[in-house]
Amino acid sequence: MTTMQRIDAYWRAANYLSVGQIYLRDNPLLAEPLKPEHVKPRLLGHWGTTPGLNFTFAHLNRIIAERQQEMMYVVGPGHGGPAAVAHAWLEGSYSKKYPEISQDAAGMRRLFRQFSFPGGIPSHVAPETPGSIHEGGELGYSLAHAYGAAFDNPRLVVACVVGDGEAETGPLAASWHSNKFLDPYRDGVVLPILHLNGYKIANPAVLARIPEDELVKLMEGYGYHPQIVGPSHEEMAGTLDTVFDQIASYKDGRSARLPMIILRTPKGWTGPREVDGLPVEGTWRAHQVPLSGIQDNPEHLAMLEEWLRSYRPEELFDAEGRPVPALLQTVPEGPLRMSASPHANGGELLAPLTLPDFRDYSVEVKSPAAQSTEPTRVLGVFLRDVIAANPRTFRLMGPDETASNRPQAVFDTTDRAWNAEIKPTDEHLAAGGRVMEVLSEHLCQGWLEGYLLTGRHGLFNCYEAFIHIIDAMFNQHAKWLETAKKIAWRRPVASLNYLLSSHVWRQDHNGFSHQDPGFLDVVVNKKAEVVRVYLPPDANTLLSVGDHCLRSHDYVNVIVAGKQPVLDLFTMEEAIAHNTRGLGILPWASTDQGLEPDVVLACAGDVPTLETLAAAALLREHLPEFKVRVVNVVDLMRLQPPSEHPHGMPDAEFDTLFTTDKPVIFNFHGYPWLIHRLTYRRRGHANLHVRGYKEEGTTTTPFDMAMLNDIDRYHLVMDVIDRVPGLRTTAAHLRQQMSDARLQARAYTREHGEDPAEIRNWSWS
Amino acid sequence: MTTMQRIDAYWRAANYLSVGQIYLRDNPLLAEPLKPEHVKPRLLGHWGTTPGLNFTFAHLNRIIAERQQEMMYVVGPGHGGPAAVAHAWLEGSYSKKYPEISQDAAGMRRLFRQFSFPGGIPSHVAPETPGSIHEGGELGYSLAHAYGAAFDNPRLVVACVVGDGEAETGPLAASWHSNKFLDPYRDGVVLPILHLNGYKIANPAVLARIPEDELVKLMEGYGYHPQIVGPSHEEMAGTLDTVFDQIASYKDGRSARLPMIILRTPKGWTGPREVDGLPVEGTWRAHQVPLSGIQDNPEHLAMLEEWLRSYRPEELFDAEGRPVPALLQTVPEGPLRMSASPHANGGELLAPLTLPDFRDYSVEVKSPAAQSTEPTRVLGVFLRDVIAANPRTFRLMGPDETASNRPQAVFDTTDRAWNAEIKPTDEHLAAGGRVMEVLSEHLCQGWLEGYLLTGRHGLFNCYEAFIHIIDAMFNQHAKWLETAKKIAWRRPVASLNYLLSSHVWRQDHNGFSHQDPGFLDVVVNKKAEVVRVYLPPDANTLLSVGDHCLRSHDYVNVIVAGKQPVLDLFTMEEAIAHNTRGLGILPWASTDQGLEPDVVLACAGDVPTLETLAAAALLREHLPEFKVRVVNVVDLMRLQPPSEHPHGMPDAEFDTLFTTDKPVIFNFHGYPWLIHRLTYRRRGHANLHVRGYKEEGTTTTPFDMAMLNDIDRYHLVMDVIDRVPGLRTTAAHLRQQMSDARLQARAYTREHGEDPAEIRNWSWS
Secondary structure, eight states, X not given: OOHHHHHHHHXXXXXXXXXXXXXXXXXXXXXXXXXXGGBXXXXXXXXXXXXXXXXXXXXXXXXXXXXXXXXXXXXXXXXXXXXXXXXXXXXXXXXXXXXXXXXXXXXXXXXXXXXXXXXXXXXXXXXXXXXXXXXXXXXSOXXXXXXXXXXXXXXXXXXXXXXXXXXXXXXXXXXXXXXXXXXXXXXXXXXXXXXXXXXXXXXXXGGGSSOHHHHHHHHHHTTEEEEEEOSOHHHHHHHHHXXXXXXXXXXXXXXXXXXXXXXXXXXXXXXXXXXXXXXXXXXXXGSSXXXXXXXXXXXXXXXXXXXXXXXXXXXXXXXXXXXXXXXXXXXXXXGGSGGGOGGGGGGGTOOOOOOOOGGGGOOOOSSTTSSEEOHHHHHHHHHHHHHHHOTTTEEEEESSOHHHHSOGGGXXXXXXXXXXXXXXXXXXXXXXXXXXXXXXXXXXXXXXXXXXXXXXXXXXXXXXXXXXXXXXXXXXXXXXXXXXXXXXXXXOOBOEEEEEESOGGGOTTTOGGGOOOTHHHHHTTSXXXXXXXXXXXXXXXXXXXXXXXXXXXXXXXXXXXXXXXXXXXXXXXXXXXXXXXXXXXOGGGOOSTTSOOSEEEEEESHHHHHHHHHHHHHHHHHOTTSOEEEEEESBGGXXXXXTXXXXXXXXXXXXXHHOSSSOEEEEESSOTHHHHHHHTTSGGGGGEEEEOOXXXXXXXOHHHHHHHTTOSHHHHHHHHHHHSTTHHHHTHXXXXXXXXXXHHHHHHHHHHSSOOHHHHTXXXX | OOHHHHHHHHHHHHHHHHHHHHHBSSOTTOOSOOOGGGBOSSOOOOOTTHXXXXXXXXXXXXXXXXXXXXXXXXXXSTTOHXXXXXXXXXXXXXXXXXXXXXXXXXXXXXXXXXXXXXXXXXXXXXXXXXXXXXXXXXXXXXXXXXXXXXXXXXXXXXXXXXXXXXXXXXXXXXXXXXXXXXXXXXXXXXXXXXXXXXXXXXXXXXXXXXXHHHHHHHHHHTTEEEEXXXXXXXXXXXXXXXHXXXXXXXXXXXXXXXXXXXXXXXXXXXXXXXXXXXXXXXXXXXXXXXXXXXXXXXXXXXXXXXXXXXXXXXXXXXXXXXXXXXXXXXXXXXGGSGGGOGGGGGGGTOOXXXXXXXXXXXXXXXXXXXXXXXXXXXXXXXXXXXXXHOTTTEEEEESSOHHHHSOXXXXXXXXXXXXXXXXXXXXXXXXXXXXXXXXXXXXXXXXXXXXXXXXXXXXXXXXXXXXXXGHHHHHHHHHHHHHHTTOTXXXXXXXXXXXXXXXXXXXXXXXXXXXXXXXXXXXXXXXXXXXXXXXXXXXXXXXXXXXXXXXXXXXXXEEEOOSSOEEOOOOHHHHHHHXXXXXXEOGGGOOSTTSOOSEEEEEESHHHHHHHHHHHHHHHHHOTTSOEXXXXXXXXXXXXXXXXXXXXXXXXXXXXXXXXXXXXXXXXSSOTHHHHHHHTTSGGGGGXXXXXXXSOOOSOXXXXXXXXXXXXXHHHHHHHHHHSTTHHHHTHXXXXXXXXXXXXXXXXXXXXXXXXXXXXXXXXX
């Protein structure tokens, strides 16, 4: 057999196994004529993209073997799950991970049966698929994931198949420019393979229907050398030889430009040409299951058998169902097999970060709430040293907001990754920079996901409102983690850490479009096992939370923290204790002296905490006999019952802290109903009154923002008076005073364009 | 004065007014030397992009006047709010909308003072800005908005400035391809102006730092004729003449390709060259406020005065502060002024849809829950006739899912919009198609927003899980509506209607990545005045809801409806009555005979309703004396108190329907806690037990999906037994029977790959 013949045999085998997965529940080797009962009753799967994926697999294997090239495979058209599974089975890594799916007829039968079958495996490339870091269900992220995998893996080539449907998405369209952020020396290479099979579900794909010279210009405009390949083994093999020579040139500095491949094949290639008089191969009709109703349609059954036999399975598998030796010769060895790449099970490669002692970065706090610090700036100093101590395994992502969000001390030790023109007036740009800044939350998220899933660490800092841009990507990553946790061979990966700053309460300068704290509501919809939410109220609590998150695995950690100066509340020792509990009483701000309070003022988030403290001070001043307990919540998940979240607080503790019968005025960073959602099972829930962002805002002053949403100190005092029995009468004067103070503050602000000095400079005393 | 001199004067005036807005609260004409007290205490705004926007405004005005060209202006770098405001003031339309901001010195003082000032206007282009349909706070959507505005406006040119920062976002990168969906005859034209000022907040922009030939190829690859312009009046004027000639060629069919402009100017052009020894003009330092700390820094104060005077205000405004006649000569007349374009206040142009009578599309229902229909397919027939009756004012958007979501009858009357190659095997592709399909939820959403805000109608059909992709865009549109409602001169626009189908419960074939009902949680965070959520359980209720939504204004309507066959529950008359109430008892499924029930089975969503009915049938069969009330909820907002939502149900009615003391088992389409969030204030809330999606799923059968999440009929019966006092003892046998039935169903499914026939074929009898 020639090499081309071996590749063709491998391709036929992968196609056979793919069709088998979609259709068969028995008779896997076609040892007997195909009967209706051999076919699954529900036919689920996506044939259209699959033969092209198999074609690419087969050819890349030759390159891997010939060049001993470390390679990963990212399958953008993840609907083509059967292809990745077939490949892993042929390479033997499927049976290694799942011994019951053995590399023989019995295993092949189980392989076919389990696909898209209850109790079996999903129809897409998924966490269950060996060799994958990318679930292709929600399209658009393959190329960003591929680049994320390539960063800091200098010997790796990530082959990334981009579907022509996926290529229409925004995130994918932006991802091509990732090459401007790649370091030829420290990073690996991504080889994009744009697979033009011409159709989406029911439509032609845009890039398949523009003139070829336009498509070539587009790819050149994105900074690649495009190579066009038709549906031919010889063309594909020749092009791959050229392309990998070009990659070698890039790696040793002879060329600055990376290649990419435009592969044109028919959709549903090698499948039925025509079904019921309508063309199928090469049209959108091949997208899912080209032949249906097989159990009741003998003609379709015969066509399915003919289709399966067209791959000549008898040449590909021996009588026991094992792949014949010629096939296995084309398979690379050990970890060079793409389905066995250790990068695709990143937890195997994961090394803990070398972390400096976060206590060394503490702010000195002699008395609580007496001085102010910018929390994210302090965290930045810690992150600077995290970067320095982990020069190849940690990256900081941000959509051009790292300086704006103020962890900018990182630029003392590193730069922004940049591999395009640099001008003399630029600062902190370099190919090897550890800070990834691009004005695309999608790219930041996609790169980071790819980086984490291949066994590294990172943090994504973002304006709070705009993190909603990646809600859907967060969802998919959380789902990946939820599933991966159940798969024995998937090792834990580093958590995906968000630092959300420039938050709703301090976007007073950018206005309404920049004010949205609702990402938390999206996050808590995902399984409790994978989500954590922290709202550290000051610099020391932020440091401690940050350290904690960087050490964790398999979570999504959301940290919301301010960049503007906020009062320092805790010494580092106190901060650690407070964070360990996740919530607690601020004794110095409380007047209940350990006794049953008259009211609980609870708070979560820096600005709401500030206003709560100011309200507590007003109550102390004006109602000195009145017993106030101030409770700050850092770890939001503590509010849930233990049955709902692993961090959940037992009812008895919750009741002790919040009482069961006293009014609780909860001043919250986000939309107020989230607190109700987390606490509705608690005994004292009916006494809970939550203030938070109620979608009021514009360009104004910080205190006016608080007043617009009734989370300000004066309104909190009014809330207390309204809700504590009897106070409405005895404290009527104070209530009026508070109401007047609001009007005065507003009038001052409208006149002077800034908050009154006593608000701006307020501290605890 | 030559034309160029007049343009330059206009530009200087706009720049002067822009700087004035950012800095001044008094002394607007610099009638006296600038003093600290003339300057605002908080300096908020974005200078960097502003002079380039003003430059473009000034030059486009000449074209409008010379060619009497109807034109709109979409400002991608919306941070440059001062530019759009300055322009509207110079054109007189600002004073028209806001008479107190008169076109004189007093008005100019107010104009300056109000900008980014408490009680004033936002710092960005916003709903408050005359002539705008685009808030540029969250970047990435300008070009999609521009195309949406151009559709079905054949005489309109939408000039769209794309910032080089924004150009890095995914949605923008995909939007360039919108030209493949434009009909040269029926649609207008978009003129993209890629503004390369070189920098984002703190970084260079990618497109400004790639080789120019690469950038040109990129734009050619996107299908445009790029024209490069430097910072020169002559170049810009000459290029615009060429470009508008090219547009004329395109419009009359002589050319198939549209032009676009690449405009290179320094960032912060005409601003301070250097501040405190660091370069500012032409660098990222010009992004926001180039000179700060002015009140304490006499040198900066002097620089500000010098900067302002560099525009020679004395030549631009007369002693009363009115623009001099030469300036006004450059301004187009009446509605040709971009700041007065009626398209930018779309409600002014909005005509109600011509709607066929939705009752004519009813499914005949002789007895409830006896037969099944695919709801979205029925709605499709209605939409077909909506499209036919409104051939220029209604579009259906969908990311390649219109056929998959099954309103495909629309293709009996129209096609998919497509202006690229068409092959003989293609179906329903045409330049004039009313269905917009592109595999980008971002583009669907952006196009529809632009289309609606310019006074037309539409509906976006989408897979439920992937609508999260546009969470952030939904947020911004909802915020636009929230703000626009408060602005007297903004007329109501058609609602943004979502039809979410292929939902969580019937994505059993695609698996976990396609299962996410959480968009509702995002939606209800926005102000109650603008959001509506409907879960019609069958075809007739869907028709009635659909008709209702298409008639509404200024809302975001979310309709969740299945595409798979579901039982028909209501005759059309009953459906209308049910929808009018928004929720109600299904008497035929209930056994409480109008008396106090023992349990309430509530449900919202088609699959949860089906399972609830089946549970009611099981209870009727096995516990015939037991009184069950079945309540279906269509209008989710009815569950809230009237204080929280205009649709909210008074407590007395709620209590009558749900009781205050009986267990309520609520089977919900989405994440269960949303129901708790909406009902936590209700008296009977402690008795409410909600089932819903709890993030369990994979590729499996429909009933297995229900069982995985405990929303299945058997589990509901078990829930009833567990929660009704005494039943756990008296109905212990039934409980065991239900538990066994679940195990049997699961075992059957695992064995046969489909649900048991009695589940698949279940109906009410």
